[in-house]
Amino acid sequence: MRVLIIEDEIIIARFIEQQVKANFNCTTAIALNFEEVRMLVPKLLPHLILCDINLNEEHDGIHLIEQLQSQYAFGIIYITSYQSKAIIERALNTKPLNYIIKPVDETKVYTAIKLVENAVISHLKFGQELSNTLPINAIELQIVRLILKQQTTKQIAETLFLSPYTIKNYRHRICTKLNLKDENNALLKWAMQNEDLIS
Structure with a gap:
């Protein structure tokens, strides 16, 4: 399983990566901003993305995931401290598999991934680029x-x-x-x- 962690705080990103590697058989990569995401995704082709919603960029993590979903197939787990209804409604449109609520700890990371691990591994399209022949953006x-x-x-x-x-x-x-x-x-x-x- 290939896992991409999108988190703008390097200490939190490294902590999550540590927990993922310690508990799951997977390859991991970290992206701290949109530019790194765009460089890493075509190379890694992740099966699962752990994405912080607040990335301190012009757009948030939900917007980024929406863009990626038009080109790639993957499972998504959001990392968030947001609990507003509007944010949750937007996130739900991207069909996330789970959420990790901040502050992040070992149990939250393990539980969030463990509950969806089989679904991610057995999903036939995850980890692939979509061959979208539709003429729409x-x-x-x-x-x-x-x-x-x-x-x-x-x-x-x-x-x-x-x-x-x-x-x-x-x-x-x-x-x-x-x-x-x-x-x-x-x-x-x-x-x-x-x-x-x-x-």
């Missing part, structure tokens, strides 16, 4: 996934912290790219027919 793919969940334009706007007007523009652009008629249920029907492709 990461944010558009995310919108299609939310449409599949039958969210309205207003709900999607709230989930992605964008305006409903922006979401309408995205929907129109997606329909154009997919050669669909720009009508109410066209995208939902397409998403239902292509669920395997967009999941």
Whole structure:
């Protein structure tokens, strides 16, 4: 199992790596920022990513994971001290396997990974680059996934912290790219027919 730890505090990152190596048969790597993540992921192709939500960058860890999920298949465990409903709702959209609540200790790290270890190892796609043949980008793919969940334009706007007007523009652009008629249920029907492709 290949594990990537994304944590901007090096002492915490090293501690987590120590615990992972001591308790699991795996290869590990640490990324302290977005740039290091983008360099490491294509080389490591992680099966599991442990990602801090607050990375002291322009965007947070959830945003980073959303971008990575459009290109790679992996399991995600968030490391967080956040407990706000809005943050948790955003995190849930990326389908995390587990959470580690800060402060981090040996038991929390071990338990969080142990509970999902078999699922990660047995998942056929984890640890691979996705062959995404869809002509849409990461944010558009995310919108299609939310449409599949039958969210309205207003709900999607709230989930992605964008305006409903922006979401309408995205929907129109997606329909154009997919050669669909720009009508109410066209995208939902397409998403239902292509669920395997967009999941």
